[in-house]
Amino acid sequence: MGNIVNRVFDSSGPEGKVRGTPQQIIDKYNQLARDAQLSGDRVAFENFQQHSEHYTRMLSEAQREQEARREAQEREQEARREQQERDRAERAERQANRQPQNGAAEAPPAASEGGAGEVMDFGAEDGGESGLVETPESKPRRRRRSGGGGNGGNAEAQGSGGDGPSETPEAAE
Secondary structure: OOOOOOOOEEEEEOOEEEEEOHHHHHHHHHHHHHHHHHOOOHHHHHHHHHHHHHHHHHHHHHHHHHHHHHHHHHHHHHHHHHHHHHHHHHHHHHHHHHHHHHHHOOOOHHHHHOOOOOOOOOOOOOOOOOOOOOOOOOOOOOOOOOOOOOOOOOHHHHOOOOOOOOOOHHHHO
16 A cells, blocks of 8 residues: 555545645644534534544554554564574584584694595504504505516516516616
8 A cells, every 4th residue: 555654645625625644634634623613514524524534544554554564574573583593503503513523533634635645644653543444545565576477586577568667676777
């Protein structure tokens, strides 16, 4: 219905047009009703009173609607505030739960920034168990024996056939 409280109306009453907001029109018709009563014109008095009551009802209905909208907006704002508080509390709780996990098992940055083949042992210095699962990559590598394989122990024969540098120091000479 729009904002009736501040809207300007043109009312065609028995004395001509009355223009203004509903409150101004109510005041004008009440004044005209008093004047008619003082002059002894009961019909005009009743007519002005009816016009005044019409705008009074219209104004009170518009004010009730406005109040209902305002209350609905306040409830929505309160619900949004409560939701934001719940969200903040959840984020704080998640952050608090995350910190002990990060603090207890936080790996140094070198572990994630290092090469893919790099193995870091965090519990070997004290001789105790590290609590980590042993994987094939973490086991010490065995050295291949030179000799055997049918080539008579020739170091050059074990290499890549002379195409590139050999792994054994004898081949470098």
